[in-house]
Amino acid sequence: MTVQQGANIETLPMSMFTERAYLHYSMYVILDRALPFIGDGLKPVQRRIVYAMSELGLHAAEKYKKSARTVGDVIGKFHPHGDSACYEAMVLMAQDFTYRYPLIDGQGNWGSADDPKSFAAMRYTESKLTRYAQTLLAEVEQGTVNWLPNFDGSLNEPRSLPARLPNVLLNGTSGIAVGMATDIPPHNLREVVSAALCYLESSRVDIKELYQHVKGPDFPTEAEIITPPEDLLQMYETGSGSVRQRAVWIREGADIVVTALPYQVSGSKVLEQIASQMNAKKLPLVTDLRDESDHEHPTRLIIEPRSNRIDYDSLMGHLSATTDLERSYRVNFNLIGLDGKPRVFNLRDLIKEWVGFRMDTVRRRLEWRLERVDKRLHILEGLLEAYLNIEEVIRIIREEEEPRPVLMKRFKLSKEQSDYILDTRLRQLSRLEQTKIKGEERELKREKEQVEKIMDSKTRLKHLVRDEMLEDAGEFGDPRKSPIEEREAARPIEQTKLVSSDPVTVVLSKKGWVRAAKGHELDPRELSFKSGDAYLHAARGRSNRPMVCIDSTGRTYSVPVHSLPSARSQGEPLSSRLNPPAGATFHGVMMGDDTDLYLLGSDAGYAFIAPLGELHTKNKKGKAALKVPGGAGVLTPQRIADPEEDWLAIVTTGGYLLMYLAGGLPRMNKGKGVKMINIPPKKFKAGEEKILAVVTFQEGDKLVLHAGRRYLRLKPSDIDHYVGERGLRGRKLPRGFQQVRGVEIE
Numbered sequence: 001m002t003v004q005q006g007a008n009i010e011t012l013p014m015s016m017f018t019e020r021a022y023l024h025y026s027m028y029v030i031l032d033r034a035l036p037f038i039g040d041g042l043k044p045v046q047r048r049i050v051y052a053m054s055e056l057g058l059h060a061a062e063k064y065k066k067s068a069r070t071v072g073d074v075i076g077k078f079h080p081h082g083d084s085a086c087y088e089a090m091v092l093m094a095q096d097f098t099y100r101y102p103l104i105d106g107q108g109n110w111g112s113a114d115d116p117k118s119f120a121a122m123r124y125t126e127s128k129l130t131r132y133a134q135t136l137l138a139e140v141e142q143g144t145v146n147w148l149p150n151f152d153g154s155l156n157e158p159r160s161l162p163a164r165l166p167n168v169l170l171n172g173t174s175g176i177a178v179g180m181a182t183d184i185p186p187h188n189l190r191e192v193v194s195a196a197l198c199y200l201e202s203s204r205v206d207i208k209e210l211y212q213h214v215k216g217p218d219f220p221t222e223a224e225i226i227t228p229p230e231d232l233l234q235m236y237e238t239g240s241g242s243v244r245q246r247a248v249w250i251r252e253g254a255d256i257v258v259t260a261l262p263y264q265v266s267g268s269k270v271l272e273q274i275a276s277q278m279n280a281k282k283l284p285l286v287t288d289l290r291d292e293s294d295h296e297h298p299t300r301l302i303i304e305p306r307s308n309r310i311d312y313d314s315l316m317g318h319l320s321a322t323t324d325l326e327r328s329y330r331v332n333f334n335l336i337g338l339d340g341k342p343r344v345f346n347l348r349d350l351i352k353e354w355v356g357f358r359m360d361t362v363r364r365r366l367e368w369r370l371e372r373v374d375k376r377l378h379i380l381e382g383l384l385e386a387y388l389n390i391e392e393v394i395r396i397i398r399e400e401e402e403p404r405p406v407l408m409k410r411f412k413l414s415k416e417q418s419d420y421i422l423d424t425r426l427r428q429l430s431r432l433e434q435t436k437i438k439g440e441e442r443e444l445k446r447e448k449e450q451v452e453k454i455m456d457s458k459t460r461l462k463h464l465v466r467d468e469m470l471e472d473a474g475e476f477g478d479p480r481k482s483p484i485e486e487r488e489a490a491r492p493i494e495q496t497k498l499v500s501s502d503p504v505t506v507v508l509s510k511k512g513w514v515r516a517a518k519g520h521e522l523d524p525r526e527l528s529f530k531s532g533d534a535y536l537h538a539a540r541g542r543s544n545r546p547m548v549c550i551d552s553t554g555r556t557y558s559v560p561v562h563s564l565p566s567a568r569s570q571g572e573p574l575s576s577r578l579n580p581p582a583g584a585t586f587h588g589v590m591m592g593d594d595t596d597l598y599l600l601g602s603d604a605g606y607a608f609i610a611p612l613g614e615l616h617t618k619n620k621k622g623k624a625a626l627k628v629p630g631g632a633g634v635l636t637p638q639r640i641a642d643p644e645e646d647w648l649a650i651v652t653t654g655g656y657l658l659m660y661l662a663g664g665l666p667r668m669n670k671g672k673g674v675k676m677i678n679i680p681p682k683k684f685k686a687g688e689e690k691i692l693a694v695v696t697f698q699e700g701d702k703l704v705l706h707a708g709r710r711y712l713r714l715k716p717s718d719i720d721h722y723v724g725e726r727g728l729r730g731r732k733l734p735r736g737f738q739q740v741r742g743v744e745i746e
Contacts, residue, residue, distance in 0.1 A: 026178035030342055034177035036184070037336045038350065039357045040136055040161040041168025043175065045089045047161060048078040050103055053129050054137045064107045064126035071122050080151050087122045094127060098264070099171050100186035100220050101476065103133045113221075113298060114267050132476050135164040143368025144361045162361045164472055166192055166354045168335060172217075180342060182334040185217035185243060190477040193469050199351050200462050207237050207348045214347065216243070217331075219482045222260035223247050226326075226487040236347035239333040245482065246490065247325040249316055254308040256316065258301040262327040267293060267301050273323040274303070281562055284500050285315050318498070320490035355465075362465055366451050373448045375416075380441045382417025383424070387434045393421065499544040499562045506547050506561060507571070510536045512586045514549075515571030516564040530570050537636050541591025548591070548615045549574060550600065551584040552634050554626030556615040561591070579620040588636040590615070597640040599648070599665065600625060601673055603690040604632035608673035609640055609665050627672040631685070638696050646696045649703055649722075650677045650730065654689035655738025657705075657722045658730030662696065665726065675727045693743045702746040707737045713746070 012020075032044050040047065052073045058065055071087050079086060092098050094106035097113040108125035111118050119125070129137075144162035149155070169192045172184040195213035199205055216225050216232045223245045227235075235241030245262040247270075261267055271291060277283035290302040305315060320326035333345045338353055345353070386393045389411065396410065397403045407418045454460040505517045507524040511533045517524075524538040539547065546558045557578045565571050574586055590598050594613025601607025610625065617623035628634060640646050643663035650658045658677045666674060676694070683689040697703065703714040712734065714722075722731050732738065 030177040030180065031336060031340070034175035035180075035182050035334065035336050035342050036168055036173045036175070037160050038168055038338060038345070038353050039361075040163040041166065041171060041173065041335075042136075042161065043089075043173065045074075045079055045081070045086060046093060046103075048157065049074050049086070049090050049093070050129065050133060050136060050161065051140070051158060052078060053104070053127070054133075054140070058128040060105065060129055060131040060134065062128055064105075064128050067106075067122040067125045067127045070127060077155055078150050078157050083122070090122075090127070091119050097220050100218060100481075101132045101167075101170050101189065102130055103136070103171075104128070105130045113261075114293070116264070135472055135476070136161040136167065138162075138164065139361065139365050142365045143371075144364045162365070164358070164468060165189065165476075166196060166351070168354065169214075169350070177342075180334055181332060183330045183332045184335070185329060185331055186219060187214060188218035188478075188480045190473055191215060191218070191480070193473040193477070195347075196351055196355055196469060197466055199348075199355055200466055203352070205348070207346060208233065210347050210351065211236055215480075216484050217329075217482065218480050219245065219263040221245075221263050222481055222483070223262045224485045224487070225482050226485055226489070228486065229484075232484075235331050239344040239346045239350075241331045242328050243331055244326065244328045244489070246320055246327075246487065251312060254305065256303040256305065256312065258303070258325070259297075259299055261299050261301075262324065263329065265324045265327055267291060267299060270324050271301060274319060277322065282495065282498055284498060285310055314493060317490045318493040321492040326490050358465055358469075359461060362461065362468075363455065366455050366461075370448060370451045370455070373444050373451070377441060377444050377448070378414065379417060379420050380437050380444070382411075382413050382421060383437055384434070384441070385411050385413065385417075386421045386424075387437070397422070495544075495560065497544070499560075502543040504541060504543045504561055505567075506539050506541070506564065506589050506591060507535070507567060508537045508549065508574075508586060508589045509533045509571070512574050513571040514547075514559075514564060514574050514589070515567045515569060516543075516561055517567030522567065527567060528570070536586075537588045539589040539591040539639075545591060545593070546616060547589055548612060549586050549589045550615075550626065550634060550637060551580050551586050551622065552628075553581055553584050554600075554602075554624065554628045554634060555580065555584070555622035556617065556625045557620070557622045558616045558618065577620070578622065580622060587634040590637050590639070592639070597643065597667070599635075599638040599640055599662065599694065599696070601635045601676060601691070601694060602626065602628050602632040603635055603692075604629045604684055605675055605677050605679045605691055606673040607635070607665055607676045607694070608668040608671060609643065609662065610667070610669060614669040623670075625670045627670075629672070632690070635691060635694055638694055640696060645698060647698065648676070649695050649697060649743060651692045651694075651705070651733075651740050651743055652677065652679060652689050652730070653692045653740075654679075654683065655733045655740065656689075656730040657733055658724055658728060659719060659722045660724060660726050678727055678729045692740055695743050695745060697745045704744040704746055705733065705737055705740050706742040706744070707739050708741065710736065712737045 036043050053070055056065065056070065056073060067087065067090065071083050071090065074086055075081060075083055090104060091110055094102055094104035094110050095116060096102050098116065104127050106125060106127045109120035110125060139162040140158060145158040145160060147156040148159050150157050168184065169187045170189055172186040174183045175181065191214050195210045198210060198213055211233050225243060226246050227244045231241060247258050247262060248260040249256050249258045261270065268291065271289050274286065274289055278286055285306050286303055287306050288304040292300040292302055333350060334342060335345065336342050338357055396406050400406045403422060404418045407413055407421065408415065454464055502518060503520045505520055505522050505524060506514065507517065507527060508514050509529050513530065513533065520540045525535050529535065541561065543562045545561060547561050548556050548558055550556050559577055590612055592612050594611065596612045597609050598612055599607055599609055615625055626634060640662050644661065646662045647659055648662050677691065679689050700716060705712040724730060733740065
């Protein structure tokens with residue numbers, strides 16, 4: 001760092017300057033904007049709003065005034081920031097669905113639980129303080145707070161408010177600072193006061209004992225808290241964790257009626273989330289939704305199930321898991337302590353520090369009152385002296401040019417006493433007034449004695465704090481709103497159970513376009529395809545089962561059938577849903593139960609039988625199932641109903657045919673497989689011969705071989721000629737049918 005002489009300019013390295021500037025900004029955000037003070041539980045903007053309203057005389061018993069008047073005073077005198085941000089902070093303190101114990105009584109449109117941001121502009125609304133706000137302000141002028149200059153030094157504002165209750169727990173708060181955040185949920189007043197009194201009685205109390213009083217947060221909504229007790233206890237022990245809340249519902253006939261939503265959850269958003277599942281055909285159990293909320297019933301959402309035979313608990317568990325009917329809230333007791341430093345408090349440390357704050361506040365109030373009593377007794381002592389010598393006092397006032405020093409010398413009075421006597425009106429110098437002064441003196445001496453006893457005894461001071469907290473709890477306390485229930489976390493219903501089970505036919509084209517048709521009667525070859533495209537393969541199954549497809553690399557993929565486009569359209573490319581390797585093409589589709597068997601093979605002559613359940617995957621990149629030799633292609637998968645009864649017919653492009661029972665192939669989950677038919681390696685590498693087709697048939701079926709316009713129908717007696725062991729060469733087809741183009745089963 002260097003300083004240029006004469007110019008009075010300080011020069012700093014950029015790194016040092018930015019470090020200092022960011023540090024100052026960070027501390028400002030942490031201490032003066034985002035985090036609450038443990039004493040009154042308020043952030044600076046909230047404190048300034050409450051104090052400015054008290055200065056305007058907007059107490060609970062007074063008339064409402066325009067909110068714009070309050071905002072103007074706040075930003076003009078104490079908080080030089082944007083009026084919209086200031087008004088929004090004011091709105092939150094007036095919303096009974098946001099604050100457990102609102103500080104502001106609003107008149108007009110202050111938003112709704114369904115849309116908290118729908119409040120009217122500040123020029124339309126009116127406001128004043130609630131009765132509860134007096135617990136923060138009642139002692140502010142009684143020497144209980146430290147004062148500091150406002151932003152321009154023209155006024156003083158309180159550093160904190162002398163809260164009579166632990167507002168930091170009662171209303172909670174949330175905020176994001178630099179490098180830290182706070183999330184304190186609201187709590188029940190009676191429970192928190194009970195815990196504070198428990199600590200007052202014995203400072204050795206531990207968190208488990210305090211937890212017997214503070215059962216958990218208490219939100220301004222009747223939704224259930226379903227967090228396990230052990231998790232709540234751990235949250236209070238560490239000062240961080242989470243709380244889960246679930247909506248409350250009842251049955252009215254066949255309908256489901258949601259009567260309470262979690263904290264800060266919008267009913268319209270919940271209905272929108274449910275409706276989106278219905279539109280996507282992922283929720284067939286629900287047929288209709290309605291919102292019947294009104295002034296008498298703030299939350300009344302109607303869900304009409306498909307029938308009264310469904311499992312209502314299972315349905316609501318699914319909706320709770322997939323919508324905001326169940327919500328988790330982060331908890332972080334991070335706030336500014338009495339030492340002015342932010343840290344995370346556990347429940348015991350928080351109550352301990354607040355009780356210390358309250359004890360100190362009450363002591364300062366008593367000291368202030370004792371000082372006022374002493375000053376008043378001092379004045380009354382001078383007045384009584386003047387009354388006893390009233391004639392001499394009147395004479396001195398009439399005859400002396402400067403009566404004050406004469407009075408002070410003659411009656412041994414102080415400057416304050418003599419000034420008060422000189423300011424007293426003659427009509428107050430009656431004997432009746434003298435009697436009143438003596439009575440006031442007796443009352444003040446009695447009060448002084450009581451105050452001194454309390455200040456000299458820590459036990460009496462604790463009793464005073466206890467009595468005041470009990471008085472406030474009796475006035476402002478109320479029963480718990482959010483019941484605590486031990487329930488399991490909600491789980492969504494499996495998609496296969498949600499989707500209706502209807503027969504469908506999935507059709508795959510040669511260019512990889514897929515679509516689904518209702519029923520099994522459709523002939524997929526008769527569908528229209530895009531120009532240059534044609535039918536490749538089809539599979540029949542149920543709409544609640546996924547489809548499995550296989551590509552040219554031997555990877556398998558799973559696709560939910562119910563989401564496929566209708567067969568009335570030309571479908572959509574599978575590549576838009578999946579992420580296959582570059583250049584890969586799709587060669588077939590499979591559907592059925594997980595235990596159904598399919599033959600997977602390559603035209604190099606290798607294959608195996610795999611259970612369909614082993615081919616499923618949630619990965620869009622697929623699952624390696626079939627190992628394809630170099631230069632080989634993937635055969636269209638064939639369904640095997642019974643390996644001991646189903647026969648395989650394997651035809652090569654060289655004109656060879658081999659048949660044997662499917663049980664001759666091994667069952668595998670993945671791999672290359674074993675040799676189905678013997679193709680000489682030289683012929684395969686030269687491209688002269690490979691497997692043309694593999695079909696399955698049963699005894700009694702007829703095979704039809706197509707060669708150009710000619711066809712050959714093999715009768716059951718002819719089939720025996722081609723039966724052999726797995727892996728053999730097979731037998732040559734008759735002359736003229738050695739260039740087979742297709743095989744069909746009749």
